Amino acid sequence: MAEREITLRFLAEPGEVNFGGKVHGGAVMRWIDQAGYSCAVNWSQRYCVTVYVGGIRFLKPIQIGQLVEVEARVIYTGTTSMHIAVDVWARDLAHAERQRTTHCIIVFVAVDGSGKPVPVPAWEPVTEKDLSLRDYAQRLMHLREGIEKEMAKFHTT
Numbered sequence: 001m002a003e004r005e006i007t008l009r010f011l012a013e014p015g016e017v018n019f020g021g022k023v024h025g026g027a028v029m030r031w032i033d034q035a036g037y038s039c040a041v042n043w044s045q046r047y048c049v050t051v052y053v054g055g056i057r058f059l060k061p062i063q064i065g066q067l068v069e070v071e072a073r074v075i076y077t078g079t080t081s082m083h084i085a086v087d088v089w090a091r092d093l094a095h096a097e098r099q100r101t102t103h104c105i106i107v108f109v110a111v112d113g114s115g116k117p118v119p120v121p122a123w124e125p126v127t128e129k130d131l132s133l134r135d136y137a138q139r140l141m142h143l144r145e146g147i148e149k150e151m152a153k154f155h156t157t
């Protein structure tokens with residue numbers, strides 16, 4: 001049975017430090033990609049590639065030694081694509097309250113052995129929260145059309 005959500009949980013290690021003494025943004029992006037990839041493969045049961053990473057928002061820094069949770073969930077499926085919302089949370093081990101530190105949407109496409117997109121199982125929203133996340137994904141998709149058009153000019157130069 002395909003699962004829609006996945007959470008990676010681990011400690012922020014000293015090897016991930018940036019010049020300011022907090023967790024490096026590149027490490028956070030790697031975790032986001034790993035969680036998104038796991039979620040997409042879990043859902044589609046196929047190998048997947050990233051086709052788009054949109055609007056990563058770093059809300060708060062993560063301290064070395066904090067417990068990090070990277071939550072990824074499918075919030076919209078097209079024919080071959082899966083839109084995955086990823087939220088990164090962090091908390092001190094000695095405190096129960098966690099804080100959302102990062103949010104972004106990643107789009108993955110399931111591909112066959114030759115890299116050709118293949119259909120994925122459709123995800124149907126059930127709860128009110130599901131519906132609002134599905135609508136959120138669709139609104140972002142429409143907003144991206146303008147950005148895509150603008151960026152396409154750059155691709156040709």
Ligand SMILES: CC(C)(COP(=O)(O)OP(=O)(O)OC[C@H]1O[C@@H](n2cnc3c(N)ncnc32)[C@H](O)[C@@H]1OP(=O)(O)O)[C@@H](O)C(=O)NCCC(=O)NCCS
Binds near residue numbers: 077078080111115
């Ligand atoms: C992902 C890839 C296979 C898609 O190939 P393509 O020829 O563009 O395929 P399609 O036009 O049929 O699009 C496939 C899906 O991607 C979606 N897609 C394409 N461009 C997109 C974008 N900019 N943003 C969001 N989704 C996009 C399409 O909407 C389609 O989804 P749907 O089937 O659910 O409607 C191809 O672009 C690729 O190999 N990219 C490189 C992937 C990669 O190396 N990633 C980094 C390492 S994993």
